[in-house]
Amino acid sequence: MTTEAKIKPKVAFFDFTSCEGCQLNKLNLENDLLDILEHIDIVEFREAMDDKAEEYDIAFIEGSISTPSCVERIHDIRRRSKMLIALGACATQGGINAMKNLHPIEEVRETVYGDDKYLFPTLPAMPISAIVKVDYKIDGCPMSMPEFLKVLKSLLAGQEPIKPDSAVCVECKLKENECVFDKGMVCLGPITRGGCDAICPSFGQFCTGCRGLISNPNKNAMLEILTEHGISLDEAKKRILLFNSYDHSQSLPK
Amino acid sequence: MSIAISDVKSQELYCPEIAKITAVKRFTEKEKWFDIELPGGRSLGHQPGQFVQVSLFGAGEAPISVTSSPTKKGSFELCIREVGMLTKLLHKLDVGSTVGIRGPYGKGFDVKSFKGKDILIIGGGIGIVPLRSLINYVIDNRKDYGRLIILYGAKNPDELLYPDDLKLWKKSNDIEYHITVDQGTPEWKGNTGVITTLIPGLDLDLPNTITAVVGPPIMYKFVLMSLKTKRIPDENIYLSLERRMKCGVGKCGHCQINHSYVCQDGPVYHYPELKHLQEAI
Amino acid sequence: MKKYQLNNKQLPSFIDHLKKQGTVFAPHKKGDTSYSFEKVENPNSVVLDYNRTLNSVKKYFLPPREHLLSFSKTDNSFRKGSFKNEKKIFLGVHSYDMKAVLKLDYNFSQGNPEENYLQRRKDSSFIGVSFIPDEFHFSQSVGIPLHDTEGFDIYLEQNSDGYTVKIITEKGEKLIDGFDRVSKAKDISSNHVQFQNKLKYNYNRLPEVFEQSWNAAVWEEVSKKCVGCGTCNLVCPTCYCFDVEDNLDLSLQTGTRDRSWDGCMLNGFAAVAGGENFRETLAERQRHRVHRKFKYISDITGEPWCVGCGRCTAYCTAGISIVEIVNQLCDEYEQNYLNRPAVVGLNAERL
Numbered sequence: 001m002t003t004e005a006k007i008k009p010k011v012a013f014f015d016f017t018s019c020e021g022c023q024l025n026k027l028n029l030e031n032d033l034l035d036i037l038e039h040i041d042i043v044e045f046r047e048a049m050d051d052k053a054e055e056y057d058i059a060f061i062e063g064s065i066s067t068p069s070c071v072e073r074i075h076d077i078r079r080r081s082k083m084l085i086a087l088g089a090c091a092t093q094g095g096i097n098a099m100k101n102l103h104p105i106e107e108v109r110e111t112v113y114g115d116d117k118y119l120f121p122t123l124p125a126m127p128i129s130a131i132v133k134v135d136y137k138i139d140g141c142p143m144s145m146p147e148f149l150k151v152l153k154s155l156l157a158g159q160e161p162i163k164p165d166s167a168v169c170v171e172c173k174l175k176e177n178e179c180v181f182d183k184g185m186v187c188l189g190p191i192t193r194g195g196c197d198a199i200c201p202s203f204g205q206f207c208t209g210c211r212g213l214i215s216n217p218n219k220n221a222m223l224e225i226l227t228e229h230g231i232s233l234d235e236a237k238k239r240i241l242l243f244n245s246y247d248h249s250q251s252l253p254k
Numbered sequence: 255m256s257i258a259i260s261d262v263k264s265q266e267l268y269c270p271e272i273a274k275i276t277a278v279k280r281f282t283e284k285e286k287w288f289d290i291e292l293p294g295g296r297s298l299g300h301q302p303g304q305f306v307q308v309s310l311f312g313a314g315e316a317p318i319s320v321t322s323s324p325t326k327k328g329s330f331e332l333c334i335r336e337v338g339m340l341t342k343l344l345h346k347l348d349v350g351s352t353v354g355i356r357g358p359y360g361k362g363f364d365v366k367s368f369k370g371k372d373i374l375i376i377g378g379g380i381g382i383v384p385l386r387s388l389i390n391y392v393i394d395n396r397k398d399y400g401r402l403i404i405l406y407g408a409k410n411p412d413e414l415l416y417p418d419d420l421k422l423w424k425k426s427n428d429i430e431y432h433i434t435v436d437q438g439t440p441e442w443k444g445n446t447g448v449i450t451t452l453i454p455g456l457d458l459d460l461p462n463t464i465t466a467v468v469g470p471p472i473m474y475k476f477v478l479m480s481l482k483t484k485r486i487p488d489e490n491i492y493l494s495l496e497r498r499m500k501c502g503v504g505k506c507g508h509c510q511i512n513h514s515y516v517c518q519d520g521p522v523y524h525y526p527e528l529k530h531l532q533e534a535i
Numbered sequence: 536m537k538k539y540q541l542n543n544k545q546l547p548s549f550i551d552h553l554k555k556q557g558t559v560f561a562p563h564k565k566g567d568t569s570y571s572f573e574k575v576e577n578p579n580s581v582v583l584d585y586n587r588t589l590n591s592v593k594k595y596f597l598p599p600r601e602h603l604l605s606f607s608k609t610d611n612s613f614r615k616g617s618f619k620n621e622k623k624i625f626l627g628v629h630s631y632d633m634k635a636v637l638k639l640d641y642n643f644s645q646g647n648p649e650e651n652y653l654q655r656r657k658d659s660s661f662i663g664v665s666f667i668p669d670e671f672h673f674s675q676s677v678g679i680p681l682h683d684t685e686g687f688d689i690y691l692e693q694n695s696d697g698y699t700v701k702i703i704t705e706k707g708e709k710l711i712d713g714f715d716r717v718s719k720a721k722d723i724s725s726n727h728v729q730f731q732n733k734l735k736y737n738y739n740r741l742p743e744v745f746e747q748s749w750n751a752a753v754w755e756e757v758s759k760k761c762v763g764c765g766t767c768n769l770v771c772p773t774c775y776c777f778d779v780e781d782n783l784d785l786s787l788q789t790g791t792r793d794r795s796w797d798g799c800m801l802n803g804f805a806a807v808a809g810g811e812n813f814r815e816t817l818a819e820r821q822r823h824r825v826h827r828k829f830k831y832i833s834d835i836t837g838e839p840w841c842v843g844c845g846r847c848t849a850y851c852t853a854g855i856s857i858v859e860i861v862n863q864l865c866d867e868y869e870q871n872y873l874n875r876p877a878v879v880g881l882n883a884e885r886l
């Protein structure tokens with residue numbers, strides 16, 4: 001092992017259109033956060049401090065892109081960052097924000113801003129990757145803390161993090177959870193990308209699909225499972241689209 | 255079925271040996287060559303065509319073919335293409351760095367049974383890596399074997415590996431060496447075209463020629479067709495397959511093709527065996 | 536064979552007696568309607584009358600996650616994972632799960648015998664218990680009689696007052712030695728249990744069917760309903776595929792090489808760098824899974840590698856049934872290779 005003097009990578013956090021649940025989540029790291037600080041220099045972190053720096057080794061982005069000024073800002077951050085990582089469902093998939101894409105944009109502005117709608121230009125909600133190159137995505141709503149740490153550790157060790165690509169069901173089985181289908185619920189775990197350690201089913205809740213879908217998902221089969229469990233086809237599609245409307249609204253059967 | 259498990263002598267399967275990198279060479283933008291020494295300069299004891307599991311703590315393990323001949327003592331060689339997480343990190347290593355080594359694993363080329371035969375080598379792209387072990391073995395035991403014919407194909411001249419060996423093979427009047435690239439460059443004077451274009455022109459002593467083929471999955475179908483046209487009997491064909499591997503010792507299931515575990519029964523297969531494996535080619 | 540009677544109310548003291556001799560694992564209630572094997576703390580929470588546990592006892596020999604190594608990058612050193620050497624007593628194992636352990640014994644001792652499995656597996660005693668087959672069990676159809684006692688040291692057969700205790704091995708004799716509240720078995724009638732054969736063909740005719748199964752239509756049909764979640768692999772007591780991954784801890788210098796259960800139904804299982812996926816479609820993956828249960832290992836060992844526990848079917852959210860898959864294979868075989876329609880009903884054996 002080499003004993004070169006360590007230059008700590010400069011890390012910044014930015015947020016766009018989101019509930020800021022993810023950042024709060026991050027601050028809850030506490031003990032782990034202290035260990036992480038050993039290895040990084042947080043130069044911009046809206047909720048935690050006011051420092052500003054010009055260039056970043058890693059920029060973490062939360063929230064989706066939904067206004068023209070967001071577009072400008074993300075381009076600017078991208079220019080100043082060596083690596084850009086989308087944090088949480090809004091940033092990785094447009095998140096629930098992208099649900100508004102299913103409605104005509106004027107209607108959305110009307111409901112959200114009422115008569116002031118013309119003061120607030122809005123775009124369809126988009127994941128960060130729709131505008132700039134994203135080096136890595138940490139999914140979830142809120143994002144998964146263990147995954148955030150894992151990715152950060154990989155990056156700090158000079159590695160490319162491996163994206164989990166098995167269904168949430170796999171993690172349920174590893175933990176020997178009782179399936180929530182056996183508690184009379186329906187669950188999106190079978191086609192949802194794992195990595196959250198099946199946290200919702202572990203607490204007796206169904207998975208809403210907040211981490212996006214696995215590669216190669218059989219969406220038709222999932223719809224069939226949902227409808228066979230008494231959910232109307234319309235409602236079943238809505239469930240799948242809740243977090244996935246940006247990527248998948250075109251590909252579900254009519 | 256009931257096994258007296260207390261009578262089974264169990265083995266520690268997953269502990270690597272810490273080995274040292276003693277030389278590194280860059281072949282191309284994507285491929286690097288490494289010379290590796292086990293503790294105490296102990297021999298790896300491999301067969302041409304076998305592979306080792308190479309690991310870096312914190313990054314994981316990958317199966318990599320041994321590219322040197324067992325006749326080389328004191329160290330062994332690997333040639334690694336940078337494709338993903340681990341291979342990228344391996345490319346950053348330099349002389350003096352260490353890697354974990356498990357193996358050698360799998361079945362290699364049955365060089366004893368090839369004795370007295372002509373050897374036809376067909377290597378596509380990175381497929382030349384395990385074949386080089388066989389080539390060097392034959393060169394080092396030259397009198398035991400008949401003709402040595404090497405067909406080597408790469409996408410373009412920049413992707414050719416082993417520049418020193420290529421020169422040697424070309425010079426040697428003991429080796430019939432043919433090379434081609436899919437796409438030439440202005441400076442390229444040699445053949446252009448896929449590797450199968452080299453096969454029809456060969457003059458072979460058919461029953462006496464052993465053919466060893468290694469290349470990307472897509473290559474096998476076409477090469478096998480050409481070999482059939484050339485009337486090379488299936489019994490004389492050997493090929494090496496690539497599959498996802500995790501354990502290398504026949505446990506993890508990733509490399510399985512029907513009943514066969516590539517890490518145990520392969521990677522080198524006698525073609526007649528492969529014909530019955532449905533998902534093999 | 537020695538037989539005793541163990542009445543229901545004696546059960547807790549029997550468990551206490553076992554606990555004095557080793558760590559006892561037994562089925563407990565889990566969630567609303569499920570069961571799982573757990574270490575026994577309180578004998579009263581053990582449930583011997585259960586349909587199936589979520590995971591089989593496999594989890595004690597091949598844990599869902601384990602450290603193969605722990606390492607330090609600083610000095611390139613490593614230690615292998617440790618195994619607790621304790622005497623383990625598994626109480627309340629069903630015959631099919633016992634058979635599954637014996638099959639795993641084969642997988643982990645042939646070829647390269649694996650220390651991790653074999654170390655954990657040794658010093659284990661098994662006390663079986665009878666069960667009432669539900670709609671998913673079909674172990675009898677794969678050659679495991681309801682009261683098969685192979686592998687058990689003691690077998691408990693439920694009767695109207697409790698259990699008939701059958702001592703199978705010397706080890707079993709020792710386990711019960713000193714427990715003086717067992718009376719000689721009276722002639723208490725065993726619960727009369729019927730086991731229906733659910734596979735159309737007797738298991739020893741399946742190799743014939745699986746000779747012709749590669750191009751069957753069932754793979755494509757089933758793949759339309761399957762979501763590729765991997766559940767059927769992970770719950771199977773004879774599945775043992777695994778993944779290996781390195782994990783660093785926060786120091787970035789030390790960490791562990793970990794393995795965890797994996798499954799051939801998952802998308803990335805046979806994928807390699809460069810984008811090639813050797814079993815890309817769900818039909819190919821389903822075919823591989825079922826062939827692993829009925830052909831690949833079976834051709835070598837002469838036994839089905841499915842023990843008929845019904846887990847893959849009971850826990851498949853898409854309702855895909857391995858019995859139906861195999862029966863459809865039998866149908867296709869008859870239609871395409873025997874040129875005669877199915878003539879015998881579902882529950883008949885044909886030898």
Ligand SMILES: Cc1cc2nc3c(=O)[nH]c(=O)nc-3n(C[C@H](O)[C@H](O)[C@H](O)COP(=O)(O)OP(=O)(O)OC[C@H]3O[C@@H](n4cnc5c(N)ncnc54)[C@H](O)[C@@H]3O)c2cc1C
Nearest residue numbers: 316317318319333334335338339340341497498499807808
């Ligand atoms: C028998 C055999 C011999 C090989 N010989 C060589 C060689 O001599 N030189 C060389 O450069 N490459 C060789 N390969 C391919 C090499 O193993 C892969 O390129 C390597 O595993 C990629 O790892 P990665 O972490 O860089 O890629 P990533 O894409 O990041 O891989 C992630 C994981 O996928 C798995 N994986 C991906 N690709 C493969 C693959 N092709 N084979 C097995 N597992 C894979 C590994 O488990 C790995 O941990 C060989 C493969 C096999 C099966």
Ligand code: SF4
Nearest residue numbers: 169172179180187189
């Ligand atoms: S609870 Fe959901 S994620 Fe877990 S096994 Fe059931 S369907 Fe899969």
Ligand code: SF4
Nearest residue numbers: 196200207208210211
């Ligand atoms: S279980 Fe589903 S909803 Fe819950 S965190 Fe995981 S992916 Fe999101």
Ligand code: SF4
Nearest residue numbers: 761762764765767851
């Ligand atoms: S459990 Fe069912 S849906 Fe999931 S992979 Fe298996 S067969 Fe397919």
Ligand code: SF4
Nearest residue numbers: 771841842844845847
């Ligand atoms: S294949 Fe299904 S029924 Fe057979 S042993 Fe595995 S889980 Fe049980």
Ligand code: FES
Nearest residue numbers: 502505506507517
């Ligand atoms: S690599 Fe694990 S079984 Fe072959």
